[in-house]
Amino acid sequence: MVKISFQQPPAGLKADKEAGDGTNSEILLPQEIAEEQPPLVQTRKTSHRVLCYLIVGLIVLLLGLVFACMYVYRHILIDQYPQLHRKNTFECSLLYEDTIYSPFRDQLELEENVKIYIDENYEYINVPVPQFGRSDPADIIHDFQRGLTAYHDIALDKCYVIELNTTIVMPPRSLLELLVNVKKGTYLPQTYIIQEEMIVTEQVNDMEQLGFFIYHLCNGRETYRLKRRTTKRRMNRRQTENCNRIRHFENTFVVETVICGKP
Incomplete structure (x- = not known):
């Protein structure tokens, strides 16, 4: 059996009706109990506010982490390892006629590896050791x-x-x-070769002014500036021996770059 009892109202408080059968009796709660409920409501509001702050903080932290990862990928990984970035790589071979040194010889084959970086707006070309031996292997960057x-x-x-x-x-x-069209077979490059002559002018001391990509290629090596010969002139044998040639293609034809020392 459960016994239910009510606390007697304090002195000075009168009930509107005397206790009769109990059906219309009014229960008066003590003032202390009535005053205990607002702190509970305030505590719930405070906990909800703290939870909202925590969620917002987590969102900001996650966004910061995402942006930090993007920064590291963009400015550190790509700079140190450019091959990780989006690029288009081609292994190319081209048949051409050596109209400069062997006009009556059969066609020669030129091979090179081309990497095209659209976003950075530069091209990287690797020319391996040629079979015909009249050109030097080289790495070329067009920035x-x-x-x-x-x-x-x-x-x-x-x-x-x-x-x-x-x-x-x-x-x-x-x-x-x-190169995509050449690979598909919808276009065939030209078979002729053109020549450009250059001479060495001075050594480069400040490598950083050349930009990151060329700096990455040439840092730690002797680096010289070149200028083009505006008028093509006949070189004697001694001058020819002091020149080096790099054959490559970055157009519809083969280019032979002749680099000579100071005259």
Whole structure:
């Protein structure tokens, strides 16, 4: 059996009706009990507010982490390891006629590996050791953002830098379309070869002014500036022996870059 009892109201408080059968009796709660409920409501509101702050803080932290990862990927991983970035890679081979030195010889084959970086607006070309032996292996960078071209002659382990020749070198997107069409067989490159002559002018001491990509290629190597010969002249045998050649293609034809020492 459960016994239920009510606390007698304090003195001075009168009930509206005397206790009768109990059906219409009014229960008066003590003032202390009535005053205990507001702190519970206030505590719940405070806990909800703290929870909201915690959720907002977590969202801000996650967004900061995402942006930090993007920054690390963009400015550290890509700079240290450019091959991780989005690029288009091609292994190319081209048959051409050596109209300069062997006009009556059969066609020669030129091979190179091309990497095109659309976002950074530059091209990387690797020319392996040629079979015909009249050209040096080389790494070439055409930086359209800086307006510079760098040749790393692997045989000499020297770098040469010159202003980008946009009349010969196709921009990355155009070169990409050309190589895609060549790979599909919808376009065949030209078989002729053109020659450009350059001479060494001075050594480069401040490598950072060349931009990151050329700096990454030439840092730690002797690097020289080049200038083009505006008028093509006949070179004697001694001058020819002092020149190095790099055959490559970044257009619809083969280019032979002749680099000679100071006259």
